[in-house]
Each structure stands twice: as structure tokens, then as C-alpha cells.
Amino acid sequence: MTKTLSLGLKTMRSTEHIILAFKIILVLLLTLLAMRTVTVPVPYGEFHVFQERTIQSWLNEVPLEYVGAKSCKASACHRDQIDLLSSSRHKDISCESCHAVAVGGIEEKPVDCMICHTRLGARPENFPQITKSEHYPNQRCAKCHDPHAPIPMMTHPMPVARKGRQACLICHLKPAGEMQELTVPGVSSEFEYLFRPPKKEFEHGGERDCISCHTLSPSLAELATMVHGKDVSYCPRCHRAGGFAQGDFR
């Protein structure tokens, strides 16, 4: 009797225990799920939430500094420089390669020409390079070369980089006092007159470019002949046949 009773009680108790255990597990599971929904952020996309956040911050929040040459060229702000640049050897170089970054607005001078044009053994041979100590060491680059329009080097004793009449007059119209500054290697005293102001009668060219008569690649001897007027074949370039009156030019 007692045996069966106790057995019956035991069975009763064990089922209760199991049910209780299941109940506890269920409650724990529900609490865990509830907690999970609150604490774990919903992942979206195929990335973990913080990775997605990193991507979003790169897409939307990280600021830009370089605007790129397209932006400068599209605006009308620097029209003159961009026109000059558009036909020059530097046309493919972005404005911000030499000037300060556009957005950051760091006030600074344009970059030193020598950062690119110093002679280094590792640079490609066809790239224009100089050793500053051998190439007018005391002169500023911009005195002869316009960084927006560097024209290819000619066989002229001095590489003329600026365009138009002004290019020549930088050197060829120097007042006598400043002549001493110029160090022109390879120019003997025979051609020293080239650096004197032009005579009155040679100013007849008016606003005409000097290179419309004087070629940029003459030998010095040829240049001398031409200037001295010994070769008459140059005359018809400006003068009509038989007409030598003032203003009677082609």
C-alpha cells in the first residue's frame, strides 16, 4: 500500500518537476528573446551593423578636400589662367597639384617648380629637368617661365616661355643698369648688343610679336645678320614692294 502510494506520489512529483522545468525554460527563453530584441540592433544589408555604419559614414559624412580640375574649369572664376593652361603642356595637370586644396582653404603659396623639375636620376629622361645651381641659380622660375603656359624649349639661347612681345622684352629691353644681373652663358661680347634696348627704328613693329620676324630658333649668327639688315630677304615680311612710308606695312 505504502509502496504503491509512494510510487504514485513519486510519479506525480516527477511529472510536476518536468512541467515546472519546462515552464522555467520557457520563461527564460521568452525573457532572453525579449532582451535580445531590445539590446541587439537590427542588422541591415549583408554587413554587421557597425560595418554598415562605417560604410554610411564614408558615403555621407566624410568631408571632401580636393575638388578636382573639372570643378575649377567649369567655373568662370579663373578664366584667364584656365585659357592659358588649356593649350599648354601643363594642361593635364590638376590645379590642386600646384595650388592649395580648394575646400580646405589652406592659404599657401603655389608649389615650388623644383619639386617636379629638379634633375633626379630616377626621373624619366624625357621629362624636363634642371639642376638649379647650373640654371640661373639666383633667378625666380616665373621670371622667364609662365607655369600656366610653359612652351617647349627652343634652341634660342634663353628658353622663352611667356607668349607675345612681352616675352622677348623681359630681356631685350632691359635698362642698361640692370644688365649686370643677367648671366647668359655662351653669349660672347660680340652679341652683347642683343641685350640693349632696341633702336628707335626697330620699334616699328608696334604691337606685333617679335617672333613674327625673328625666329625663335635662329643661330646667333643668323640673328645678327637679320638685325643688322644685311639680308634683304627679311624686308618683304613687313614692307610692301616700293612702299616705305610710315605706316605702309603689310
Add this chain to the structure above:
Amino acid sequence: MEREFTRRELGKELAKAVLQVGTPPALVLAVGPRIFPQVKERIEKLLPFLKGHEEPAHHLPPPLQEYEAAKHRYGFGVNTQVCIGCGRCVRACKLENHVPLEGFAYRTWVERYFVTEERRVYADSPTGGLESFPAKEEMPELKGASIKRSFFVPKLCNQCDNSPCTQVCPVGATFKTVDGIVLVDRSRCVGCGYCIQTCPYAARFKHPALHVADKCTWCYHRITRRLRPACVEACPRHARIFGDLSDPQSDIRNFLRQEDIYVLKEEMGTYPRCFYTGYRLGVT
């Protein structure tokens, strides 16, 4: 004294680890500084990177909300034959990505290689190329050696398809996006330096100000706005080429069509997406 210092540093590192590994980032920002005053400064330093900057530049392309990463697959080309080592790319990169100009930390840099007549290869990069290169190389090994060839090699992250750096990160702070760029979560990174050690190309470094791992992202904020990376923009010689590999008309596809291509350390099996052309003897 030393012991005290060690204890303090250890405490900081532990707090950092607990904060960054075990808790959601929002919680870190909200509660972190209050509970762990010792990391307050560090968290404040990170805030601008997490929250973003207030003033977007008005004349720049707007952020692309609808950017679809799956449609793009980026590639980079480097032509060592035309590089003049002027370092404009290095400067552009530092300014664009706010890496301090001082200090030896470069997302991209330029190396100068020397190949001697005996086919020995040497390389130098005194300032990463930032201020160009000294005309006189001061390498003791090169004294008396006759240099056969010398050239510049720009380096940057290769955005490997099988990237070692993303595999070693213990906190999962670095990962690869769908379009193939490896990014670093700056709030997640604990600065352990495993990725810096493992990168075969030495493209990773510890950010001098933030003390987290940093790396070249090919200017992810630019390329997703259809702009070119800052280094490509600044290069005066077109030595750097960037484009979308999935677009047959892109610059990089033209580059790959025309040039004799190699990748750095191919034997490492990293499958880089940065392609080189030009001189290759000894370039690693």
C-alpha cells in the same frame, strides 16, 4: 613608478576592450565617458569621425544616398615608367584624409628604386616622397656601385580580393565592402596592430592622432561620389589610373588593355586589385 604606469595603461586598455568589444557603439558613446573617465579623451577624439562634419561643401557633388555597391568593382593602375617622384599624390592623400603631414604615417607613398649593374635592387623613401627626393642618394650600400637604372614606384593599399588584414582582426573592425574596398571602423578598432603586421604591402599604419589602424581606402568617400581619388587627381603625370573594372570604357580597363601588367607579391595569393606596369625588376 613603472609598475604604476603599467597598471594604469593596462586599465586603459582593458576599459577600451570592454567598451569596444562587448557593447554596442551607441552605448559606448552615451555611457562610456561616464563609466570610464580614463578613456573619455579618446572617445571625444573619435566623435567627429562617428558623427560626421557639420558643414558640407556646397559646390561638391552631393552624397549618393542611392549608391549601389554591387554594381561597382574598382581597380587601380600605377605606371612606374612615367612617375617623377614629385610626391604630389602623397600630399594630396594626407590633406584629403586628414593624416598629419608630419610623422611617418602614409596611406600612399612613393619609393625610389635603384638597380645596379649586378642586378641588385635597393630602395629608399626618406619622407615617403612627400617633399620629393634628395638629388643625392645617401644610401651606404650604393657607394661605389654603378646604377644601371633608377625609377619611382608609388605604393598604396592593394585592396586585395583575398585580404589578410580582414582575416586577422580580432574584433572585426576591418572588413571588405561589396565593391571591394577594405575599410576600418575607427570606433571598433582596438589598435592591436595585427593587421599592420600581416599586410604584405605594409599599407597599414597606426594613425598618429587616433591610435587606431588606418589605411588607404582609395578615397572611398570620393569614388562613391563618382570622383577620382585625391592622389589620382593630384598626379601631374598620369602615373596613377583609377576606374571601375565593371565599366568597359573606364580608364582602368583601358589601362589593363594596353599595358603589360603585373601585381605586387603575386606569390602571396592575395589577389591585389592594384595593377602595376613599367619597370618590375625587384619591385615588391
